[in-house]
Amino acid sequence: MTxxxxxxxxxxxxxxxxxxxxxxxxxxxxxxxxxxxxxxxxVGNIWVLSIAGPCWLFTAGILHFVGRFILRRLL
Structure with a gap:
């Protein structure tokens, strides 16, 4: 790789x-x-926040680990 x-x-x-x-x-x-x-x-519906928050947290975790997976190509 260059x-x-x-x-x-x-x-x-x-x-x-x-x-x-x-x-x-x-x-x-x-x-x-x-x-x-x-x-x-x-304040919005607390049920919406309690479901959407973990979904966004899961999405953030997946995106972070995709970035880490891509960086492993450099090894």
Whole structure:
């Protein structure tokens, strides 16, 4: 593999890792912050949050591990 190929693999792996971080922020941390800091009357359905949060967390984990799997090509 050339140096350009190595950098391309790193770029793709980093893109997956950034997507996992964004998924974690949007799907888990933002709803928790909204539930804490929003008035009680404006908080969304708690059942939706309790199902969507773990789904976003699972998605973030999968994206992170895909990035790690891609980086293993460099070994």
């Amino acid at each position: 140096a350009a190929d190595n950098e391309r693999v790193k770029y793709v792996a980093n893109a997956f890792d950034r997507a996992s971080t964004s998924s974690l922020t949007v799907g888990v941390f933002a709803p928790i912050a909204a539930a804490i800091y929003a008035p009680t009357s404006s």
